[in-house]
Amino acid sequence: MPAGRVVENVGVVTHTFGSPEKATRLFTNIGDCFVYDSSLRILDYAELHPIYAPASGDLSPAQVEKINQLDYIFLRGSNYIHTNGKWDPITRVLEQTKVPVIAFGIGVQTPDNSEEYVNESTKRFLQVVSHRSATLGVRGYLSKKALNSIGIKNVRIFGCPTAFRHCKPKLILPRIKAADIKKLGFTLRRKTPRFVMLQRYLMRTLSERYRTEFLCAGELEEKAIFYARCNQIANANQVMTDAVNQLIKENWLYGEDDPILQLYRSSLSVFETVADFEEAERHLDAVTGFRLHGNLLALANEVPALYITYDTRTREFVKTLGIPHVDGRYIDKFSFEEAWDQADFGHFEETYQMRFGELKTFLEENSMAHRLGTTPTPYVAEAA
Template sequence: MKKLFVLNGGAAVKPGNKSAFLKIDDPLSTFARGGINTGDVLVYDAMLKALDYDQVSNIQFAHAGDESLWPKQDYDATVIRGSNYLTESVDIGNVIPLLKKLKGPIVPVGVGAQAAKYKKLEMPKGSVEAWKIIADKCETIGVRGVYSAEVFNDIGIKNIRIIGCPSFYRGLRPSIEIKPLDPANARVGLTLNRYLSADYASNATKTNRMQRALIQAVARREKNRLYSQGEREETLAIYETGEEKQKHIQGILSKYDLMGDKDVEALMSDRMQAFFDVDEWAADAKKNVDVLVGFRLHGNVIGLHQGIPAVFFTYDLRIRELSTLFAIPSVEVEDYMPIDLEKIFENADFTKVQHVYRLNYAEYHQFLTENGLNHVLPKPVASPPEKPITKPNLVQMDPKLDDVTGWFQGEVDYMTSEIEVLRQRAWRLELALREHTKADGAAKKLAS
């Protein structure tokens, strides 16, 4: 029996070990406590589909310090589900005792760095030590992109291979063919991200304003739909009814300053979906959308691996390095241009995606093979790339002057009103502080 141990899988495994899902019997109580990133489940699912083991066990990084949860038997291999482990704020030093205890290879699959903009990362000492132990226990570490490889190089780890994210290869095909797209009539699938700031957005204001404009553009097409990728408020809005449902919808509309927009409200009331089973999520996208857009990485990948075209909106280093590595057409939020879905789809070049995918697939196949992992990937139809792509496949837009002028006038008006709101808040705070100081002074006089 071939046995696999997984670090940080983060989901349940179906019988047969080929698919991952979340065990959620009561979505309302679960999401009342917080959101869940179903993109992580997609990554785990894609790994399971590629690997071939009779038994799969899992422990989360958060629980790795509890020795009672450590495996009582030896495994043929250990894999680490890829995620944003290379950051200045996440220390995985608690995993070190378990790493030292595990026998056999420990292979990270799709590890990535997280930063808003390019910078040298000051990794926590515990993380550096943990990754050096892991590097000594595998042939190569599979990293997400060029920036992630550089971060490893900076801490002295050289045995890396740039494979992207395993979710891109979920279809287990050595090549993909992107389906043709009708820009005017395509059914669009949208994903949103309500928490884009700090290390997750190079410019939070531009990112969220662009996301707002995209919501409006998608909502105007009646056949378009919105996928909740584990977002708390969106998922609650799907499963709640009556007044509670409306309360959550109004909260989302308020977040994006879209109160009163009937098209957007209809999108969220009638055409919003959430899936906890990756197979069901993928099947729904295949059946109901012709193109995917949005601000969640895996909300686009759920279609791409099936040949459904997707356009990325790039706002941090993670999204930029992956969209660049796979030559996916992208719109850079820093350019801060008005949203015209039809023009974006007309100008998106997917021919590069098909070519580059074959090269990256060959790299992924070689990575799994050289690390001695049992896998079911068919043989590549191309050779691995001599070097990864470093130039993004930006969608070339030529907006009309009137469109740009109207867009920026509206944005300036919004920013001006926001500045005035902040000034009023600052003034009220100043008055409150003065009153507090006056009252405190009076109290001290009475006490003396």
């Protein structure tokens, strides 16, 4: 299913938009919404038809006929290349249809130093996509290596659509010293194995130094705390208690007096639309944290962001776009101020321009109309 739904003149919203009660029960990664929303801003199209693949993958003749009248099927950028993929229903949908398929910023997710990239389901899926595409648009060199390992050579690297959502050929970021940062955004990714203590440390120390807003990407307990705090949900006190107890059980919080919980009660933000998340970041001086797309959305809006990398995916990504970063594996005595003041945002600006050209070439060689170099027009609502 699509990552979210399109609301006319708003853009992509989560599947729980407008329903706080539902939001506390359903995880929705708003980072996926960023990619979907950004893709729609870049592409030039008249009609949008979301495709919901049934579990069997079998479509009715009417559904097949409807899809075959379209110009192309595009796959929102995501971690399609991995060993746990279960893509058979989507592969079956593609095999029943005949229009071109566009892989729009896909990437690999694999453990450090692993040479295993796909299982049979993933391999078959990717090969079908490759056969129906002029080129596959991928996140970086590791993703290209993974595809090459299964015989897929028609690959072009450009990173992620989110970086290019405003269709600008170049970005210019303000240069601000760490000492001059007033409002800092921290993109939260609580479930980051082996980096829990580092993330807690950064949250506490940065909040002591700056006016810090913690930006949630969809974690259930954080959403419950936020909506309970704002009294937007029934039985708010019980919802708050249950969420806190769960975080204590998971060893994220160390009790009800944990300073992290106090930060949640005062400075945690939850968003159900890409537009609202983007607007919040535009009012920040700087952004850091663990969310790949949360940080990238800031950069796309010319707000400087310093990445903390923690896996092959984030390391590949910052390399592709030349983004300033700190490798979380090697943090010992860490000074955010020093890392920030040494960050080379000029290299990102130069790399962005080069990748912008690669994205434009990718779209054009796939006969895909686009708005790069123009001002994106209002969103086209989903067709039935």
